[in-house]
Amino acid sequence: MNERLEYWVKIPVGPIHPALEEPEKFIITLDGERIINVDVKLGYNLRGIEWIAMRRNWIQVLYLVERICGICSFSHNHTYSRAVEEMAGIEVPERAEYIRAIFGELERVHSHLLNLGVAGHAIGYDTVLHLTWLARERVMDILEAMGGNRVNYAINMIGGVRRDLEEKHRRMLLDMVKYYREEVMPKIEEIFLYDPTIEARLRDAGVIPKRIAIEYSAQGPTARGSGVKKDVRYNEKLGVYPDLGVKPITPKEFTGVIKGDVFDRMVVRVGELWQSLDIIEHALDQMPEGKIKAFAKDNMVIFKLKKAEGEGIGRYEAPRGELLHYVRAEKGRDGPAKWKAREPTFPNLFAVARALVGEQVADIPVAIASIDPCLSCTDRVAIVDAETGKKKILTEEDLLRESYKKTKEINPKLKIKPERIGVGCMRGGVL
Amino acid sequence: MNLLYATLSLILAYFYVSIASLLWEGIDRKLVARMQRRVGPPLLQPFYDFLKLASKESIIPRNAGKLFELAPVFVLAVSIALLAYTPFGFTPLFSTKGDVIVFIYLLTLIGFIRVLGAINSGSPYAQIGAQREMVILVSREVPMMLGLFAILWRLSKLGVSKPFSMATFYEHNIWEIGTPLSFIGTTILLLVFLAWLASEIEVGYFNIPEAEEEIAEGPMAEYSGRHLALFKLSNSLKEFISASLVVAIFFPWGIGSVLGLTGVAALIVDVIFHTLKVFAVLFISMSVFRAITGRLRITQAAQAFWLRTLPAAILGALLLAIDILEVIA
Numbered sequence: 110m111n112e113r114l115e116y117w118v119k120i121p122v123g124p125i126h127p128a129l130e131e132p133e134k135f136i137i138t139l140d141g142e143r144i145i146n147v148d149v150k151l152g153y154n155l156r157g158i159e160w161i162a163m164r165r166n167w168i169q170v171l172y173l174v175e176r177i178c179g180i181c182s183f184s185h186n187h188t189y190s191r192a193v194e195e196m197a198g199i200e201v202p203e204r205a206e207y208i209r210a211i212f213g214e215l216e217r218v219h220s221h222l223l224n225l226g227v228a229g230h231a232i233g234y235d236t237v238l239h240l241t242w243l244a245r246e247r248v249m250d251i252l253e254a255m256g257g258n259r260v261n262y263a264i265n266m267i268g269g270v271r272r273d274l275e276e277k278h279r280r281m282l283l284d285m286v287k288y289y290r291e292e293v294m295p296k297i298e299e300i301f302l303y304d305p306t307i308e309a310r311l312r313d314a315g316v317i318p319k320r321i322a323i324e325y326s327a328q329g330p331t332a333r334g335s336g337v338k339k340d341v342r343y344n345e346k347l348g349v350y351p352d353l354g355v356k357p358i359t360p361k362e363f364t365g366v367i368k369g370d371v372f373d374r375m376v377v378r379v380g381e382l383w384q385s386l387d388i389i390e391h392a393l394d395q396m397p398e399g400k401i402k403a404f405a406k407d408n409m410v411i412f413k414l415k416k417a418e419g420e421g422i423g424r425y426e427a428p429r430g431e432l433l434h435y436v437r438a439e440k441g442r443d444g445p446a447k448w449k450a451r452e453p454t455f456p457n458l459f460a461v462a463r464a465l466v467g468e469q470v471a472d473i474p475v476a477i478a479s480i481d482p483c484l485s486c487t488d489r490v491a492i493v494d495a496e497t498g499k500k501k502i503l504t505e506e507d508l509l510r511e512s513y514k515k516t517k518e519i520n521p522k523l524k525i526k527p528e529r530i531g532v533g534c535m536r537g538g539v540l
Numbered sequence: 541m542n543l544l545y546a547t548l549s550l551i552l553a554y555f556y557v558s559i560a561s562l563l564w565e566g567i568d569r570k571l572v573a574r575m576q577r578r579v580g581p582p583l584l585q586p587f588y589d590f591l592k593l594a595s596k597e598s599i600i601p602r603n604a605g606k607l608f609e610l611a612p613v614f615v616l617a618v619s620i621a622l623l624a625y626t627p628f629g630f631t632p633l634f635s636t637k638g639d640v641i642v643f644i645y646l647l648t649l650i651g652f653i654r655v656l657g658a659i660n661s662g663s664p665y666a667q668i669g670a671q672r673e674m675v676i677l678v679s680r681e682v683p684m685m686l687g688l689f690a691i692l693w694r695l696s697k698l699g700v701s702k703p704f705s706m707a708t709f710y711e712h713n714i715w716e717i718g719t720p721l722s723f724i725g726t727t728i729l730l731l732v733f734l735a736w737l738a739s740e741i742e743v744g745y746f747n748i749p750e751a752e753e754e755i756a757e758g759p760m761a762e763y764s765g766r767h768l769a770l771f772k773l774s775n776s777l778k779e780f781i782s783a784s785l786v787v788a789i790f791f792p793w794g795i796g797s798v799l800g801l802t803g804v805a806a807l808i809v810d811v812i813f814h815t816l817k818v819f820a821v822l823f824i825s826m827s828v829f830r831a832i833t834g835r836l837r838i839t840q841a842a843q844a845f846w847l848r849t850l851p852a853a854i855l856g857a858l859l860l861a862i863d864i865l866e867v868i869a
Contacts, residue, residue, distance in 0.1 A: 118664060118667070119664075120664040120665065120668070121664075126756065127752050127753050127756050128753045128754060139668075141671070142668070142671070142672075142838060142839075229834065230753065231753050232753075232834040232835050233747050233751065233752070233753065233834045233835035234833065234834030234835075235576065236575065236576050236831050236832065237834075239576035239577060239578055240576065240577065243577050306745070306833045306834040306836075307834070309836060309837075309840060310834060310835070310836065310837065469837055469838070469839065470668060470754055470755065471748075471751065471754055471835070471837040471838065472837070473754060474753040474754055
């Protein structure tokens with residue numbers, strides 16, 4: 110084994126690489142085309158969102174969490190609302206829950222269509238990318254018409270939703286469901302279930318066995334593609350979802366086998382597109398009349414939450430997997446004392462890194478795309494001296510010191526003292 | 541034909557093919573864009589790209605060797621040399637006995653020099669791209685050469701002045717034998733050649749060495765500015781030249797003599813007709829193929845060549861051979 114070592118090559122995939130949508134880094138050890146080891150490096154996307162959140166009030170955080178990620182903008186703010194509602198014991202009107210469900214499924218449709226296109230692009234099948242993204246325009250238009258924006262529709266409010274669903278929206282939604290059922294989905298199924306190129310490239314690539322999926326706690330389509338029946342909407346009987354007939358989709362219903370490869374993950378997404386369309390229809394049928402908010406005005410929310418105390422956890426099945434938000438409130442404080450979000454990408458990323466070992470270089474982009482990665486955490490910067498190759502890791506304190514130095518430079522009159530807030534990241538030391 | 545005249549015609553051919561092949565790039569991009577329901581870039585975009593790249597600074601990596609800078613020049617030089625042996629609807633400019641072998645040699649040399657340049661760039665992505673290019677190179681040439689030589693051998697039996705030369709195709713063409721076996725054999729070989737053409741210009745299934753999403757354009761990863769411009773131009777030339785070979789073998793008919801033209805007028809008409817045929821072949825092997833397929837893994841591509849295309853080429857060659865023995869009438 111040791112004498113082979115000299116033929117191994119380490120190549121970086123990332124932080125900036127055509128295969129990746131967001132900055133992340135995989136250091137890949139190669140033996141020819143075969144992957145020996147995958148090392149995941151995170152931390153190129155730090156924006157200090159948690160730090161900012163603890164300086165905002167409860168309502169402002171809603172809009173902040175929406176901007177964690179462009180695709181899951183509804184999921185984050187829904188989960189955060191759930192966490193706060195659980196913490197303060199706020200009852201959400203039933204109509205609001207149905208509207209949330211409809212928006213959640215619309216978001217799932219556009220997120221899955223996006224990911225199916227990205228998977229096509231990762232294997233150089235650009236026609237799939239362009240056509241799925243063209244089909245995605247319809248749902249984006251609907252979201253714009255209903256929420257006012259294509260991406261950040263800001264529909265949630267603590268204790269309800271901000272906009273009601275009108276009759277014209279209902280008609281638009283039914284039209285959209287019909288369009289997707291009749292025109293888009295047959296084509297999508299033909300591509301992702303029967304196309305020879307897709308089958309050749311996606312079958313048996315990046316296999317995550319069921320055991321690994323459970324051990325690494327994979328989430329969402331990544332887990333369901335490996336045969337783990339895991340869907341928070343179903344397992345936790347979340348909100349009104351049990352009435353809407355949610356059940357975890359596994360590839361078994363479509364292809365009859367569960368292999369846990371990239372193909373299966375894509376099949377799960379195709380199945381969930383069908384399910385989302387069903388859920389939207391059911392929700393429109395079953396939606397009761399009534400209030401859409403627990404509180405008439407936003408300042409009443411703040412007033413109520415200022416008195417609240419304790420902690421709450423919100424869970425929701427985002428398009429990429431289970432999303433979890435934790436909040437802790439203190440009396441007299443109008444914002445969260447602690448807020449933490451756990452994205453499903455984090456466990457999925459390590460599961461897929463494990464799955465890549467033994468595969469080929471060609472499988473890297475498509476395997477990474479198959480978990481639909483969405484990155485936003487960690488707090489370190491490494492400075493590498495190009496001349497000597499020496500690394501220096503800047504911690505939060507160093508960064509603060511540097512920032513203050515720069516601020517002093519720009520504005521020497523400013524009187525500030527370096528002050529470190531929070532405990533920083535416990536992980537790391539090694540980069 | 542004196543030397544001055546030959547040189548002038550080579551320069552003329554170079555300018556003509558450069559413009560025609562870059563124009564084809566533009567047409568191809570537009571056509572594929574329409575297939576993907578996009579608007580696509582302007583028709584002349586490849587010209588703008590070329591001019592812009594040619595005017596930009598070229599960044600040389602610190603670890604790059606001398607061949608890194610020389611490779612684009614060599615590739616273009618080889619492409620131009622190839623033009624002397626490329627059939628443009630009539631016998632090539634420097635036609636000699638056995639010029640088909642020179643043609644294949646020069647065509648392979650382009651890939652080889654690209655590999656040399658990539659290895660000298662010092663980039664790990666380029667290294668992987670170079671490895672892939674070599675694998676594809678050795679896999680694709682075998683079925684192509686088998687098919688080509690089978691056809692040439694069959695044609696030489698009809699009696700030609702210079703066997704194993706490009707001129708053969710314009711004296712007799714393979715379809716005029718007319719027996720059912722030769723017809724089936726030729727059709728199989730045509731498919732082999734279309735697959736070879738797709739892998740030669742690296743599109744669709746065979747866009748493996750330059751896989752953009754995997755290894756960031758592979759051998760081209762470190763090239764920029766003028767060097768990249770030279771590569772782009774020679775790639776376009778290569779597309780046209782490889783398609784010209786397929787056209788010359790399977791669709792050599794000219795319309796100059798049909799229209800009753802002679803001299804320079806017939807030449808011009810034949811060249812334009814040849815260009816249209818090249819575009820038609822490229823449309824099938826490049827635009828459509830690119831739009832309806834994705835990229836294979838390198839192992840799958842090598843398997844496709846050794847297990848599918850090579851047996852097909854052997855079958856086609858055998859059919860042609862059986863045909864000439866007249867065992868089955």
